[in-house]
Amino acid sequence: MITEAQVARAEQGFARLRATIAGAIVGQTRVVEVALWGLLSGGHVLLEGVPGLGKTLLVRTLAHALGLTFSRIQFTPDLMPADILGTNVFTEGEGFRFLPGPIFAHIVLADEINRATPKTQSALLEAMQERQVTAGGTTHPLEEPFFVLATQNPIEMEGTYPLPEAQLDRFLFKAEVTYPEEKELVEIIRRNTEGGGIALPAPVMSREDVLSAREVVAAYPVPGPLMEYAARLVLATHPRPGALETVKRYVRYGASPRGGLALIWGAKAHAFLAGRHHVEAGDIRTAALPALVHRLVLTFRAEAEGITPHRIVAEVLEEVPAP
């Protein structure tokens, strides 16, 4: 049962966390917001953006501010699953023992995940979904909070392996890291070139605080009509009879049921971060893009005509009436 004090502590803790991140990261408020949605809802976040936009800094700042363990995995084509998950090693006198990989951390940065081979990607994504690692017949659970932030370069490059749709679906949200504005860029340069550089923040929240905040967000009530609205939004992305002409024309596969879950989790987290204790339809609409865009599989015609999933989701939001 959620208490008032628990709610208040969670709200205060995340207020401090946001302020701390804002002191370290210039701009990218939307990306930070979506990252916090993932943290609060227990999902994983895919960050898409070209190198050098502060994705790694964001994740490291978040981990430090939360006082959680952090590991970074730089995905390369020769990265093997054992390099991520860990492996059984033989030591004299002890026999085989499991040596945990970098995935055994609270916050994992999977950098440039699309550079690894599908086999390695699959190992990571399976661990993300199952929240456990099985090696040598032994299952090793991953300690909560287990939060993966993966980045991928949108520029198609040689030697990359785009994530298949089924694996993209494992990420609850997707955020796009965009180029900073001029003022933001000036501030970034100034912070990195003056003084001793960027200092990582001290922890402002504990692991328990994060788990408690997750409980609070999970307890947020969502009325039935809002659940139905989320379901209608998800179904509206499917090219079925009665769907929008744009959807029928440009979408090959619509969002999966995980899209509906992402909508509600995102709405709850957004309401919590907005200081409310209830969810509105506007929260669902706000969560729609990060929750749905990476779940749409577009047709070749859409790619040829430059139609993006963002446009599809925006049209769906316009057409589906809110309760």
Place this chain on the structure above:
Amino acid sequence: MEAQALLMRSLKLLRLRRGLGGAAFASTGLLLCGAVLHLLGGDLPPLAWAVVPVGAAIGALLPRDLERGLLWAGRRLGVGGRLAALWLVLAREEGGLAELLRRELCETKLEWIRLLTGRGTAATALSLSLSLAAFLLLPPISPSTGVVPSSELKEAVLPEEATSEPAPETEVAVQPAAPERLALPEDVATSLPFQDLLAEIYGLTPTEGPLASGELTDEVQAQQGLLRQLAQELSQLAPGGLSQTEQRALLPLIQQLAREDLREQLVRLVEQADEEAAQQAVQAMEAVRRAEEELMQKGSTPTARAGKGTEAGQGEGQPALATASGEGGVPAAGERPESLGEELAEEEGELAGLAPGEDSSGGEEPPLGQATAKPVAPEVRPGEGGARGYLAAGVPVEPEGAAPGDTAAYSPEEAELVLRARGVPLELRGVVRRYFEILSQGGD
């Protein structure tokens, strides 16, 4: 306020709103039905109004989606989804969140009346008002221009004698065409014959078309008053005749008489200035009044009886129709004035089987004041003698060019005009009219 109390108040107001909506919906439907029935000439049965409380009860008690209702209520009250969220966390026994939500709700000034207002309420009130206006203001459609209630239709279709018999259902659905009103033939005057006859008695026969009915009545009344005044003046004369002053006083009144022959006789009598002459003048005027009375009596009789004119021709108490005249050229009581006598004598001749215009006395006009014995006219039966000729003349009950199946009809006044224009004698008009009435009803 407790969280439960907040929710209960919201739910009660929502029920009230739905109840009002149900009642308004039922009322609107009922009023529209009533308006339609009113147009058709019917009325709503009193029991139908029971639909309104039933609609209210259905609206209030029908189970609805509470979360959706509370979501709507929260928006109306400006608290968003807090009411619905409060409902849910109370159901899950999430005390912390419930207290937070309750506090937020209590910090907001809730205008509960907003749950009973809004566009939906306005639309409901508008539809209710329009339906009420239609129910109250729409006039019923008349049977000739619209749908006729079956009860009225039955009365219209069935003859009076058959109303007690059960009518076949198909007969109710058939609406009979109203009898077509026919234009009178061109040779038929459009004024009423009774008034024309009255005008003739008083010498008011118009020379340029018929007078309007109102004007003619006024003229007749003026002549009547004049005659009464003259009769009163003459009856009050002192024995020994009229003085010159009295003569000068009477002459202007006499000159106002429209009837020329009467005027000349009265002038002549007044100039004689003796009591006997004065009495004769009074009797002459009395004869005119009696002629009027006789005419009015006949005019009020639906069918003139043949043979009555014969009795009048014997001079028995019917001065306007009498053919005898007193000696000395002064019309005695029971005698008729000359010009009026011409027409009436013509009618009497016709009764006796003579052609119109032929006098029964052999064409000689009896001198004024000379009593003349008139032959008794034979009894005239419908379809015999002169009456046959009048029937054969074809009283135009059926207009020229009319199709055989036409149900055209004349009004009684118009039929009277036609009969008169075709020269059918007064005594026979009822017979002729009755003849064609029998024919038109399928008789022979």
